[in-house]
Amino acid sequence: MAQVIVVGGGLAGLSAAHTVLERGGNVLVLDKQPFMGGNSTKATSGINGAGTQPQQDAGIADSARIFFEDTKKSARELARDDLIQVLTGRSADAVHWLQSKFGLDLTKVARLGGHSQPRTHRGGAQFPGMVITYAQLERLEDLSVSDPERVKVIKKARVTKLVKDSSGAVVGVEYECGGKTETAYGPVILATGGYAADFTGDSLLKKYRPEYYELPTTNGEHSTGDGHKLALSIGASAIDLEKVQVHPTGLVDPKEPDAKVKFLAAEALRGVGGLLLDNTGKRFVDELQHRDYVTGKMWENGKYPIRLVLNGKASKDIEWHCKHYVGRGLMKRFDSGEALAKEFGLAPEVLRKTFEDYNVSVRTQKDPFGKKFFQGEWKFDDFFHVAVMTPVLHYTMGGLEIDAESRIIDQSGKPIPGLFAAGEVAGGVHGANRLGGSSLLGCVVFGRVSGDSASAYLLQATSAAVQKAGGRLSALAGHISGSTAASTPDSAAAAPVGKSASGEYTLADVAKHNKKDDIWVVIDGQVLDVTKFLPDHPGGEKAIILYAGRDATEEFNMLHDPKVIPRYAPDAVIxxxxx
Known part of the structure; x- marks a missing residue:
């Protein structure tokens, strides 16, 4: 079976896989995690698109050209016009593809920092990254069951080597799975993410930005630059590896203020009108400036704790996010300006003046910090949502050098045959600074570009092999005609049927199992022993531990489809x- 190999199961890899299938190809997805999705599931603001139908419906006059200029301005001196053209020119198509192929709601459009127009799309509920990624993931896993000859998914598969032929073309990968080393053949798309959690012995983060090494991160522990290191080891060229984005708004958990991994406060919170206030209750920055600028102003200001405050209107606009953050203990609600002032430890008059000064900016459209886009005036007699913020490692703009066809470039400036990249592993797309909402977009756009390019390469290689028996491409065709050397217990197969109930338990019984090494939860009336599942949870251990010994139904249903338990954790049901 001729196939394209996709390394990485986040949104970029999934978009690449679906594109290969649309082009009539076969695909093998290898992911080192027990559950796919990666950091894409954590994206909280939305996906950018310029000239989309939702924008037109809302009367927003935007275009790919305007988006191009905004992105180029953000990228600054490192702007790659060819890659920015692909990102912005195919942005509307990416949004429409997600809507039409996966039936996603992306009708809400917001303006994030650095954007001259509202163009960040999301639906009415849940985190858009999770919704978009899970829609693709579930479709692919369903196909791996219904059409296993075309789609293979292998989890807990760590790729350790890119296999090349005598001419230097990449013809496959070696990977470790189930204690064995296996080989798979075909052109390779690397979609392994970034290195903003690379605290390993050969850390790219420490090598290129040592001053950031001790900062907290929003990334999962899998973000260790695996794809970068694989490609660099065979002569690939890297670009802008020192360009690491420090996001200004990581949520500080009052119970664990020094936790290395932080949950991200969606930039959309500021997009709907949230304000950043220091410990004196004053503003110090245009909240909708570029991320690196806002982070720099937070460090320059230095009056901690710095809080993000949403008034009633902003809270309603992004109600689901607020409810989720409050549920996780990362945000608080206050029902009056007086209560908010007490939280700050300030006299009410101080915050009242901050709001009055801001309202002057709204009315005059002249803000001392240069803000240009406002969401209305603030009232002191209102309700508010508040959270403490800290800068966090978030995104790596640098990565493997690619061309506009997602082909990975070698150190002589030429494409490496058979090797492609998509998503955060690909450098140069965002230059010196990434705009909010362009992470998911980059995954979808370059996932689709890489899928197109790898499919075309596979077709050309196979056709040429038929005509050139004995040549290099003939050898490649022999390689890519093979499937994986052996199936593994982790390969995608029919999901096991959920375990039947083995007993009944009271809530008091469940409450006794509230420790990390013995943890039960209740979901929709079912009792789950999630002790063994804990380290594999894509959202991290803390998300489950928070509900240890309790009924987690409301929080679970906010984030998950009902199929999640029977598909991923059937043995947990007791x-x-x-x-």
Whole structure:
């Protein structure tokens, strides 16, 4: 079976895989995690698109050209016009593809920092990154069951080597899975993410930005630059590896203020009108400036804690996010300006003046910090949502050098045959600074570009092999005609049927199992022992531990489809709650 190999199961890899399938190809997806999705599932603001139908419906006059200029301005001196052209020129198509192919709601459009127009799309509920990624993931896993000859998914598969032929073309990968080393053949798309959690012995983060090494991160522990290191080891060229984005708004958990991994406060919170206030209750920055600028102003100001405050209107506009953050103990709600002032430890008159000064800016459209886009005036007699912020490692703009066809470039400036990249592993797309909402976009756009390019390469190689028996491409065709050397227990197969109930438990029984090494939760009346599942949870251990020994139904249903438990954790179900 001729196939394209996709390394990485985040949104970029999934978009690449679906594109290969659309082009009539076969695909093998290898992911080192027990559950796919990667950091894409954590994206909280949305996906950019210029000239989309939702924009037109909302009367927003935007275009790919305007988006190009905004992105180039953000990228500054490192702007790659060819890559920016692809990103912005195919942005509307990416949004429409997600809507039409996966039936996604992306009708809400917001303006994030650095954008001259509202163009960041999301739906009415849940984090858009999770919704977009899971829609693609579930479709691909369903196909791996219904059409296993075309789609293979292998999890807990760590790729350790790119296999080349005598001419230097990449013809496959070696990977470790289930204690064995296996080989798979075909052109390769690397979609392994970034290195903003690379605290390993050969850390790219420490090598290129040592001053950032001790900062907290929003990235999962899998973000260790694996794809970068694989490609660099065979002569690939890297670009802008020192360009690491420090996002200004990581949420500080009052219970664990020094935690290395932080949850991100969506930039959309500022997009709907949230304000950043220092410990004196004053503004110090245009909240909608570029991320690196806002981070720099936070460090320059230095009056901690710095809080993000949403008024009633902003809270309603992004209600689901607020509810989620409050549920995780990362945000608080206050029902009056007086209560908010007490939280700051300030006299009410101080915050009242901050709001009055801001309202002058709204009315005059002249802001002392240069803000240009406002969401209305603030009232002191209102309700508010508040969270403490800290800068966090978030995104690596640098990565493997690619061309406009997603082909990875070698150190002589030529494409490496059979090797492609998509998503955060690909450098140069965002220059010196990434705009909010362009991470998911980059995954979808370059996932689709890489899928197109790899499919075309596979077709050309196979056709040429038929005509040139004995040549290099003939050898490649022999390689790519093979499937994986052996199937593994982690390959995608029919999801096991959920375990039948083995008993009934009271909520008091469940409450006794509230420790990390013995943790039960209740979801929709089912009792789950999630002790063994804990380290594999894509959202991290803390998200489950927070509900140890409790009913987690509301929080679970906010984030997950009902199919998640029978598909990913059927053995965790041990019984049901007594009536």
């Amino acid at each position: 019984g049901k709650v007594k009536a």
